[in-house]
Amino acid sequence: MSEELRKRQDELTKLIEHHAHHDQIFKTTVPSLTFIHCDKMTERAYRVYNPSFCFIAQGLKELFLAEERFEYGPSNYLITSMNLPVTGQVIKASPEVPYLSLKLEFTQNEILEVLNDSRIQINPKENGSRAMFVGQIELSILDAVLRLARLMDHPQDIPYLAPIHKKEIIYRLLQGEYGVALAQIALEGSNTYRIRDAINEIIHQYDQPLRVEELAEIASMSVSTFHRHFKVITAMSPLQLQKQLRLQEARRLLLTESADASEVAYRVGYESPSQFSREYSRMFGSPPKTDIKRLKETYDQTQGSTDQILAESNV
Structure with a gap:
């Protein structure tokens, strides 16, 4: 430097x-x-x-x-x-x-x-x-x-x-x-601009079933072209992006509300609590109940709070 x-x-x-x-x-x-x-x-x-x-x-x-x-x-x-x-x-x-x-x-x-x-x-x-x-x-x-x-x-x-x-x-x-x-x-007509619209649709409808054909239509692309450009721009597939959004929101709900894992699973779009628990464990390293307990204990020991847990996501 x-x-x-x-x-x-x-x-x-x-x-x-x-x-x-x-x-x-x-x-x-x-x-x-x-x-x-x-x-x-x-x-x-x-x-x-x-x-x-x-x-x-x-x-x-x-x-x-x-x-x-x-x-x-x-x-x-x-x-x-x-x-x-x-x-x-x-x-x-x-x-x-x-x-x-x-x-x-x-x-x-x-x-x-x-x-x-x-x-x-x-x-x-x-x-x-x-x-x-x-x-x-x-x-x-x-x-x-x-x-x-x-x-x-x-x-x-x-x-x-x-x-x-x-x-x-x-x-x-x-x-x-x-x-x-x-x-x-910012350039209308660019592939990135069109994929951005599809991403925003997934974000707004993260708890709904994913229909790739509809996303491709939003992006004005064929399904195969849409998949290719989506992966280049985001480093993941539409389904992977939706899964991350669902699990992030599930963790937030478990931290801030007195709801059990099954209830949260349905709220974020999962039809099977067992599948939710498996995917949650894969992403966060432990099942929902264990993960949330560990997070709260960690921040209690350091005089932290749930708000800090969520706020640190912004750094």
Whole structure:
């Protein structure tokens, strides 16, 4: 890492540590910007990542998209270009050197606006690519990120300058190595754009029977073409994605409500409690009752709460 990059990183580290206190996920007053401060390695957390840019100022994290592993730290940034179920874990953090990061969420319309205003030329017919990727941080990107984060110390400037700095970050990302992959979600007619609509349909109807023919129709593709592009973009099949969504929601319900596993199984779309228990064990490492008991005991011992269990999914 160059000296200039290191200086920006050090400033961002101090800024995040100042505003986000110990083991805190801090939603800043800058719209769609979150700071994360974590004093310890975390358990694996399961959630749906929204389209976002993530940068770690200090520490290390790993993510799994299906079987594909991503590791990133202060030399990298992570982009998730559409809603995807992932598994995440902070793997380097301590009270002395905490994990410090930021997350900036964005929308398809914000990307499209920057594309139109900047006249960056992207071919919508480019082949779709993975909707999650790790890039090498560049000085121009980190400068833009720092300008946005500094607004926390100048709240009177947030309403006017935050949208400008956010546009700059998106602009720099679109100019970077993965600019085409990011732009694809905003370009009507691209394979990524069409697969995104099918993913959103699965997310909204996760507890209903999966009909691949209907999803292919939403994407305006043949079934075989749809399967191929879906796997390229998400690293999983439609059925695998639905299964992850169902099991993530089941775990949330078991943690937050006094419902038994059979009831939750039916609520998330399973017809067989035994099948639910098998698939739950495969994903989380133990049957529902054992898993939830262990999670609650772990957080009781550390004076945590169910809210923390769920919140840590956001880091």
